[in-house]
Amino acid sequence: MRILIDARFTRTDHHDGISRYGASLIAAVAGLADVTMLISDERQLALLPDVPHVLMGSPLSPAEVFLAREINRLAPDVVFSPMQTMGSWGRKYALVLTLHDLIYYQNRTPPSFLPLPVRVLWRLYHLGYWPQRLLLNRADVVATISDTTASLMARHRLTRRPVRVVGNAPQASAVSRPPGGEPERSLLYMGSFMPYKNVETVIAGMAGLQGYTLHLLSRVSAGRRAELEQLIPQGAAVVFHDGVSDDEYDALLARATALVTLSRAEGYGLPVIEAMAAGTPVVAADTPIFREVGGSAAILVDPDDPAAFTAAIRALGDHDRWDRAATEGRARAAAYSWERSARQLLDAAEEALRLHRER
The missing domain is CATH 3.40.50.2000 (Glycogen Phosphorylase B;)
Incomplete structure (x- = not known):
């Protein structure tokens, strides 16, 4: 054929x-x-x-x-x-x-x-x-x-x-986590900044996450960046990378506490399964597509509730909970x-x- x-x-x-x-x-x-x-x-x-x-x-x-x-x-x-x-x-x-x-x-x-x-x-x-x-x-x-x-x-x-x-x-993961080490208090968002991606709720949730840094990895227009910067809570750490290479993305995944996305609509949500393949826990919106892709390995929260997002990240501060999420994520990703x-x-x-x- x-x-x-x-x-x-x-x-x-x-x-x-x-x-x-x-x-x-x-x-x-x-x-x-x-x-x-x-x-x-x-x-x-x-x-x-x-x-x-x-x-x-x-x-x-x-x-x-x-x-x-x-x-x-x-x-x-x-x-x-x-x-x-x-x-x-x-x-x-x-x-x-x-x-x-x-x-x-x-x-x-x-x-x-x-x-x-x-x-x-x-x-x-x-x-x-x-x-x-x-x-x-x-x-x-x-x-x-x-x-x-x-x-x-x-x-x-x-x-x-x-x-x-x-x-x-997912692509074959190049992420290599240091054995037995604690993850950095960093959160990664990989995706566009269109309104349905709901980055606003992630930023709002940073109000209760002192000590954590939110890394917004994708390219963003100057106008959209200015809109989002106005929403950053006082004292919250948010970094706009405006695009990263594959190697830079892998390096960030190797250290992160979680990949996060509260998008209200996705056809698949590839960063979710890529993060899981790398052993990085995922906090995602509780929607049909993330339930399908992430299964029970993803930590799912109400996409309209910043406090629920904050609580999910704080829960990953417990090493046993983080380690369990990382292990379950790898197993889930292996199915794809x-x-x-x-x-x-x-x-x-x-x-x-x-x-x-x-x-």
Whole structure:
């Protein structure tokens, strides 16, 4: 089976969630099948595995509508896209499209890196569910990254196609904790600063955590940083890193008391499982997706209650409680792997090929 995987949403400087998801899947599937990846910028190759590739147009171009004509010439059996917007008019191959989450139906602010015309269309697209149905029903099989999102898709009747989970997974951890040592009183947040991420409640919870430092690791705009700085309680220690490298992130994880996130909406929440794989406890919002991903290993709190967040962190000040959370987290993370995800993708691809041939 010849599989073409769309890697055109790979970033050129650093991975975001979808970029890392696609690159990791390509690396895992390439060891099991005949894989070619589709790119739109040769700079993307720096963040992609050494796999045969074909250069195509940008997925944000109006010419995307006619992309299937170009792909037909490559004669793949199956095409897998980590997004749902891939052009498919006139395709002669089986197609698996991916929907990661439904976050933007309730939180319609689009990603800032998108061009202005695309951001306008993004908002219009998420005013109702019918455009999503049109896109997803063009596929033979629809993939998503969690059972939580699959359940939401079924609730809103987003597609008539089979929905299959092709899960996310942590990278191999490079974190090495000193044996028997106490963690630093540091808390890590890795994620964007969009309103639904609810960083405000984490900052508010720092009022009761003297002696702890909250590290906000991701890149942040000057305007958003100024908004958040106004919320820092007097005497609280909050550090804006405005982006960290993988090595810097690993070094911080190796010393931290916990990774924290009180996000109200996620498709998966990759930093949660990455922290667990590193043996770093997680304090997260008590929401369906974090219950699914973190299981009983994550310490879940009301995302609207700063005092509950504060109490959870204080509880980790007990060495036995911290050690138990770290051990349970490692065990939970072991259930997720890119090899497992690759097998899920291949199962979805085989099903898509069968359904395509039957039509």
